[in-house]
Amino acid sequence: MSRLLEARGLCAFYGATQVLFGLDLSIGEGGITTLLGANGAGKTTTLRSLSGMCRISGDIVFESKPTVGLSTEDIVRRGIAHVPQGRGTFSRQTVEENLEIGAMTRRDRKAIAIDVERVYGYFPRLKERHRQQAGTLSGGEQQMLAVGRAMMLRPKLMLLDEPSFGLAPLIVEELFGILRTLNRTEKVSMLLVEQNAALALDLADDAYLIETGRLVTTGPARQLRDDENIRRSYLGY
Amino acid sequence: MLLRPTDTREPLVATIAGIPMTTWRLTALGIGLVVLAVIPFVMKNFYIFQITLAIIYAIAILGLNLLTGFNGQFSLGHSAFYAVGAYTAAIMMDRCDIGYVWTLPAAAIVCFVFGFLFGLPALRLEGVYLALATFALAIAIPQMLKSSLVEHWTGGVQGITIIKPDAPFGLPLNSDQWLYAFTVIVAVAMYVCAGNLVRSRTGRALIAIRDHPIAASAMGIDVALYKSLTFGVSALYTGVAGALGAIAISFVAPDSFTFTLAVALFVGLVVGGVGSIPGTLVGGFFVLFVPNIAESVSKGLAGAVYGVILLLVIYLMPTGAAGLVRLISSRLVQQGRTGG
Amino acid sequence: MELFAHQILAGLATGGIYACMALAVVMIYQAIDHLNFAQGEMAMFSTFIAWQLIQWGFPYWVAFGATIVISFAAGVVIERVVLRPVHDAPVLSHVVAFIALLAILNSAAGFIWDYTIKSFPSPFGGGAFLGQGLMSKHDAGMIGMTLAMLVLLYLFFRHTRIGLAMRAAAANPESARLAGIRVGWMTALGWGMAAAIGSVAGMLIAPVVFLEPNMMLSILLYGFAGAVVGGLTSPGGAVVGGFSVGIIENLAGTYIPVVGREMKLSIALCIIIAVLCVKPSGLFGRPVVTRV
Numbered sequence: 001m002s003r004l005l006e007a008r009g010l011c012a013f014y015g016a017t018q019v020l021f022g023l024d025l026s027i028g029e030g031g032i033t034t035l036l037g038a039n040g041a042g043k044t045t046t047l048r049s050l051s052g053m054c055r056i057s058g059d060i061v062f063e064s065k066p067t068v069g070l071s072t073e074d075i076v077r078r079g080i081a082h083v084p085q086g087r088g089t090f091s092r093q094t095v096e097e098n099l100e101i102g103a104m105t106r107r108d109r110k111a112i113a114i115d116v117e118r119v120y121g122y123f124p125r126l127k128e129r130h131r132q133q134a135g136t137l138s139g140g141e142q143q144m145l146a147v148g149r150a151m152m153l154r155p156k157l158m159l160l161d162e163p164s165f166g167l168a169p170l171i172v173e174e175l176f177g178i179l180r181t182l183n184r185t186e187k188v189s190m191l192l193v194e195q196n197a198a199l200a201l202d203l204a205d206d207a208y209l210i211e212t213g214r215l216v217t218t219g220p221a222r223q224l225r226d227d228e229n230i231r232r233s234y235l236g237y
Numbered sequence: 238m239l240l241r242p243t244d245t246r247e248p249l250v251a252t253i254a255g256i257p258m259t260t261w262r263l264t265a266l267g268i269g270l271v272v273l274a275v276i277p278f279v280m281k282n283f284y285i286f287q288i289t290l291a292i293i294y295a296i297a298i299l300g301l302n303l304l305t306g307f308n309g310q311f312s313l314g315h316s317a318f319y320a321v322g323a324y325t326a327a328i329m330m331d332r333c334d335i336g337y338v339w340t341l342p343a344a345a346i347v348c349f350v351f352g353f354l355f356g357l358p359a360l361r362l363e364g365v366y367l368a369l370a371t372f373a374l375a376i377a378i379p380q381m382l383k384s385s386l387v388e389h390w391t392g393g394v395q396g397i398t399i400i401k402p403d404a405p406f407g408l409p410l411n412s413d414q415w416l417y418a419f420t421v422i423v424a425v426a427m428y429v430c431a432g433n434l435v436r437s438r439t440g441r442a443l444i445a446i447r448d449h450p451i452a453a454s455a456m457g458i459d460v461a462l463y464k465s466l467t468f469g470v471s472a473l474y475t476g477v478a479g480a481l482g483a484i485a486i487s488f489v490a491p492d493s494f495t496f497t498l499a500v501a502l503f504v505g506l507v508v509g510g511v512g513s514i515p516g517t518l519v520g521g522f523f524v525l526f527v528p529n530i531a532e533s534v535s536k537g538l539a540g541a542v543y544g545v546i547l548l549l550v551i552y553l554m555p556t557g558a559a560g561l562v563r564l565i566s567s568r569l570v571q572q573g574r575t576g577g
Numbered sequence: 578m579e580l581f582a583h584q585i586l587a588g589l590a591t592g593g594i595y596a597c598m599a600l601a602v603v604m605i606y607q608a609i610d611h612l613n614f615a616q617g618e619m620a621m622f623s624t625f626i627a628w629q630l631i632q633w634g635f636p637y638w639v640a641f642g643a644t645i646v647i648s649f650a651a652g653v654v655i656e657r658v659v660l661r662p663v664h665d666a667p668v669l670s671h672v673v674a675f676i677a678l679l680a681i682l683n684s685a686a687g688f689i690w691d692y693t694i695k696s697f698p699s700p701f702g703g704g705a706f707l708g709q710g711l712m713s714k715h716d717a718g719m720i721g722m723t724l725a726m727l728v729l730l731y732l733f734f735r736h737t738r739i740g741l742a743m744r745a746a747a748a749n750p751e752s753a754r755l756a757g758i759r760v761g762w763m764t765a766l767g768w769g770m771a772a773a774i775g776s777v778a779g780m781l782i783a784p785v786v787f788l789e790p791n792m793m794l795s796i797l798l799y800g801f802a803g804a805v806v807g808g809l810t811s812p813g814g815a816v817v818g819g820f821s822v823g824i825i826e827n828l829a830g831t832y833i834p835v836v837g838r839e840m841k842l843s844i845a846l847c848i849i850i851a852v853l854c855v856k857p858s859g860l861f862g863r864p865v866v867t868r869v
Contacts, residue, residue, distance in 0.1 A: 016571070051755065076757040088752035090745055101745045104738065105757035149756065305669070358854050365612055366853055369805055373846035376798065380843050500676055507673045540684025547677035548659065555666030 004029040004157060004189055005050070005080075009058040012042070012049045012213075019045045020213040022058070027157070027206075032183050032190040034204035034221065036197050036235065042213040043193040044085055047159045050191075051075055051082045063156070077105050081155035085162055087146040091135025095126055098134050098145055102152030112152070119148040122178050140171035147175075151182065157189045158182075164196050172196070176203050197235035201225040209234055273421055277414040286485070287525060289417045292424050293481045295521025298505045299431055299514065300474025306512035307435060308467040309447030311364055314371030315502045317378040318348050318472040320494035322479030324382065327397040327489040328390055337402045337484050341423065344480035345473045352472020356465035375499040382491035396490025399483065416485050423481065427474060431514055434470075443467055475502075501528075508550055510559025519558040523550075584827045590716035592823020594785065597723045597778035598800025599807065599819035604730070605771035606809050607747050611668060614675045616775055617797030618682035619655075621790060623648040623776030624783050625690050628697055637700050641780060645773045652772025656765040686790040697783035719781045726774060727816050743767060798846075799826070806852050808859025817861065 005027040012020035020042050027033050035043050049056045052072045060067045067075050076082070090098050099119060103112045120127035123144040129137060134145060143163055150158050163179075164172040180203060182188050194200035201207060204221040209230065216234065217224070224230055277285055301315045325347050326340035335343075355374065362370055382391050391397070404415035434440050445453040446460055454460045483489050501524045509520030531543035554561040601620065605613045613619075623644050630640035655678070663674045701718035734740040746753040746763035753760050778800075779793070786792050799822050807818025852860070 016567075053751075053754075072754040073757050073759050076755060082755045084752065084755060088749065088755060090749050090752060092748055093741075093744065097741060100738070100741060101753070101756050101758070104742050104745070153757065311669075358850070361854050361857050363857070365606075365809070366805060366857060368612070369801055370850045370853065372798070373802075373843075373850060377843035377846060503669075504673055504676060507669050511667070511669055537688045538684050540680045541688070542684075544677040544679070544681035544684065547680070548674060551666070551670055551673050551677070552662040555663055555670050557670075 003027060004063065005191075006061045007050065007058065008060075010046070010049055010060065011057045012045045013055045013057075014045075018213070020049065020056075023210065023213070023215055025208065027189065027191055029156075029189055030183075030187060031205035032179070032192060032203055033206045033208065034192045034194055034200040035208045035210065036194060036200060036224075037210040037216075038234065038236075039195070040212070041210050043210065044161055045213075046210070047082060047084075047161050047191070047193055050159060051080065076153065079153075079156040080159065081150035081153045081157070082159040083146045083150050083161060083163065085165070087139075087142045089134045089137070089142045089145060091133065093134055094131050095134050095137070095145060096130045098149055099126075099152050102149035105153065115152055115154070119151055122151075122182070123148055140167050140175070143167060143171075143175060144178075147179070147182075151186070151188070155188060157191065160190060160192045162193055162195060164194060164199060172199065179203065197231075198225075277410070277417050282411065282413040285413045285417050289413070289420050289485055290482070291522045291525040292420050292518075293478050293485065293521070294502070294505060294524045295518045296424055296427055296481070297475045297478035298502055298509060298517040298520040298524070299428065300471045300476075300478065301502050301506050302509075302512065302514070302517055303431065303434075303443075303474060304467055304471035305506060307440065307447060308443045308464065308471075310359070310464060310468065311368040312371040312471075313368050313496075313499050313503055314373070314375035315471075315475050316494050316496060316499035317371075317374045318352060318475040319479035319482065319498060319502075320378050320382065320489075320491075321351055321472075322348050322476030323483035323489045323494065324391060324397075324479075325476070326480035326483040327399050330399045330484075331397050332390065340480050340484070341477055344476045348476025348479075349469040349473040351476075353465050353469030355472070356468025359468065360461050360464055372496065372499070375496040379491040379495050382494070391491075394491065396488060396493075398488050401487045402484065420481055420485070423477070427477065428514065431474070435514065439463075504547065508547075508554070508557055510557030510562075513557065513559030516557055516559035580831070584831050585824055586712050588824030588827035589720065589820055590712050590823070591785075591827065592803075592820035593716060593720040593723055594778070594782045594796060594819075595799040595803045595822050596816040596819025597719070597726075597781055598775075598796055599803035599815035599822075600723065600726060600730070600812055601771050601774040601778055602797075602800050602804040603807075603809055603812050603815040604774055605767065606804070607744070607767065607812075611671060612801060613771070614672065614797075615678035615682060616771065617793030617800070618679045618686075619648070619652070619772050620775035620779035620782075621793040622682045622686050623651075623772070624697065624779035624788060625686050627776070627780050628695060628783075628788060629690075631698065637698060641700070644776050644780065648776035649769040649773040652769035653765045655772070656768035657761075683790055690790070692789055692791075695788040697780070697788045699784035715784055719785075722777065722781060723816060726777065727812060730774075730812055739766075799823075802846060806859055808861040811859070811861040814859060814861030818859070 003026045005025070007023060007025040010020055010023040010025070011018060023042075023046065025035075025046070035046060037043050045054065048054045050060060050067075052067065052070055052075045056068065058068070062075075062078055062080060065078070067078065070078075090101060093101065096116070099116050100112070103115065106112055120130070125141055126145055126148060129141065134142065137145065147158075147160070147163070160179075163175060167175070176199060179190065179192075183190055192200055192204060201221045201224060206219070207221045207224045208218045209216045209224065211234065217230065224235075276288060280288075297315065297319055300318070301312060304310050304312050304315075322344040325344040326337070329335040329340045329343060330337055359367055359370060381387070383394050385393070401412045402415070403412055404410040408415065410418065435443075442453065442458045442463055445456070445458060446463055450460055479494075505517070505520030505524040507520075508523045509516030509518070527546055528539070528543055531546060532539040534542045556563075598617070598620070602612065602616055605616060626647060627640045627644040630643060631637065635643070659678065660671070660674060663670050699715040699718070701714045704714050705712070734744060742753070742758050743763045743766060745756065746758055746760040747767070750760045753763070782796060783792070786796070800819065803819030803822040804815045805818070806821060807814030807816070809815075
């Protein structure tokens, strides 16, 4: 059974500094995988590497086709949507324009319109504000918009970088519930980077734990959640 | 971009003017000084004159560097300060019969005040808007110099001619040689001051303002005061260069100080390396010699040749000559480290 | 009073030139986030191309259209080829690249077509507009075309997908890439459009100021001034700014006694700086608020 995304020996560099040291990742179709670790462990760098946004060495294969060397735009067009840290909102454009931007690579006008409504279905608050400038939305709403924008791509894999960052617990719960629904109903596989380990392990099927650019352990989320040692040493609870 | 303490593990031999010196740097400095000393005796007058001008431009670019490179305020109008300095010198020498040596401190003071006063309203302008405002200044100054209102002092369109000074104390040097020496002395003094300024607390404040003005003010730096003072100091440097230029060329006229000069100074800044003090020397020589080279390649297409050379320079050294040197030396350090 | 009205109209007429140029400046600014100092020379060069086509016998409107297309293509090529290598360089290096471009275009135009002043035809015919010598037909036509371009641009940016993609690419290039937008090509498209608009500006201005390689510099400056006064984020503001600059320049020249012809430019610029001191992001610009 081939996996949706596989990375082998992934090393990443910012200038002369090496940040990832030979990471191996394997993400199966249909599930939610979470990537955990402390601050500075290299989680965001991993996602950026998968999206072609930093200098890397190693192999990355998506749907059996290599993606190393492709530009970010081309990787996105292959079906990987990346919800970046800080949401990446187009602040000066309206909510609806943000969603349209998300669908920019598609040509099927009618289906795009249907998808916009679908996103509003998951995030009714966005519909209320659809003519508002996106920069004026609250943090939680911008996060939902970012996820909605990614959904407009009809991606096979969604990368999410710390979606809970700066959000109130109630909003995070709501958001994660929607993520679960998206995963099950829309069949979007997800790779979720999170600092909030408890929440992530609750949501995810599989987990990876990294520290200073190296893999510490991997396994089913349930397993990591139940492992006292790992929780105490790496996840802080 | 300060001269970094080197990480080549070479022993520090001395510290000159606050700059950590390795054997490498000391040798380079030594050679430089020897070359400087020898020039007036081995080269023809015209070349000595050109080198003098190049050094003068370097000082002007140093002024611009203090403002744009170290303090992040974008100026496309430094020809204005150069002009004010030049005219101050010319008016003092021709209309008031004051010796050339005194024109330098006078130009310094006048330009400092002028720069500071311009810096005050400029505080509200950022980036592109500031560039435009300074550019407007550069355009306005030659026009104002030509105006009939001040013709009596400025000589209007014709400008002012002044007499080239001779070597003092009966030294066996001709005019060009003496002016060269004079310029070098002034230049050394000004460069040392600039180096000290940049390395001092004040210098760090300037750089902090450039990099993150909000954080800087949160740390208690009076951003407005520093920015205006920097404008003043920057204008001072360029103004002194202007005065030196006037003395060296023996002539000032409004059309010598158009925006073309402002653009040239800016180009010199970038080519030398923004934020690099030694880079300004490269900038000065570039500004003086490259247009001449372009003209000698093709009279009719001089501008086009200059443009092409400029593009090539920017392609090869996007962060200027200083940036290239930094890149090469860090590569060498890396190779040294990996035992390659 | 009649003199005043006359000066206002005359200011509107010259302002039309500045408004057109300001529009091109804002276009490019929206696409690449800095001012292109070579904009004027690009417009000038395009106008020379049009002139050459007319010399070779092509009818005016054919030359007009062809020049727009050629300028568009040239703008795209310049971005993709000449500016590619400085893409990742700091802003100041970009400015130097623009300066280099300016020097090349200016010199090349002088070399190919020499520096003698040439006349350039106006498609609107000579003579007065609405009689009484308040405004010439050409001035009116120029204003009309500028406004028409403004409307077209507005429709393009607000109501087409590609317009949205361009806005997205300029506003947030990284997020735009993550939406699959080819940011590099969007920027190139922006340059092409700016070059095309610039060429129209040049072809409209040339009949008034006569065609020679150095014609555009002061006009570019007024164009910048107009764009800045209007606010660099607003094409409509740029047009209003351009007209305002024309009017201010004319009024200053007429009513402020100190100002002779040579000082008109300085006074106008001083007034612009004054506006900026009061409203740093221009009359219609939206101050960009960034979170610390």
